Amino acid sequence: MKIATFNINGIKARAQALTDWLDTAQPDVALLQEIKSVDEAFPRELFEERGYNVETHGQKSFNGVAILSKLPLEDVRRGLPGDDTDEQARWIEATVVGRQAIRLCGLYLPNGNPAPGPKYDYKLAWMDRLRARAADLLASEEPAMMAGDYNIIPQPVDAAKPEAWVEDALFRPESRAAFQRITNLGFTEAIRSRHPQQAGLYSFWDYQAGAWQRNNGIRIDHILLTPQAADLMTDCGIDKEIRGFEKPSDHVPVWVELDL
């Protein structure tokens, strides 16, 4: 089963690029971020006609997450637990049943800039709530994954120009420590586990300053697997080539292949 995460940066602007990628890559499940659409405006028929079940957690103009799945989605939950006043649509989870069941969580972690400031405080508070949910997933001792746009550059090797990011919310020590606290609970970060030292693995290139042409990228989209899910991983990758296609998102898909 191939499961991918992809920050599409707006479903209206990305309908063509997204369906082109789906038709080529053929993921069984796609966790989408930044749909920038309310649920009613999401063009679900584009995906239903390709055999996907569609669940969304949308918001007007900003944020918004969705799950596309060729297998039925069960027990869908929307919103990251831990703060009933949080109105930003950044979290959706559901169970997919293959040969065995896996809990899939799609997330769009807050950017946090400018830092320091209230947006950075919100990011770190959100990561506290994420850690709590992550601990619960591990305690279940079942296959589960948390995948999405983490807006975290984990290590200097994950940026073409790490020195340019030292003051940025994506790379500040508190951000990276919060991410590490989560992974240290016992998750496997798919791409880095398969390529421990490799530089040049990126999932985002800014639209500005010819970042793609200069390969000035960062790796901020991640797939975290519980031990029971990590045991099932047979492959993973980054579909970087679509960044150079017509009208691309600034992110590219990251995916894992699981034996289930």
Next chain:
DNA sequence: ATGGCTGTCCCTGACAGA
């Protein structure tokens, strides 16, 4: 060397993104 973009909205500039 510098500056460079894109998407959204009761739209045409402000805000957000990273």
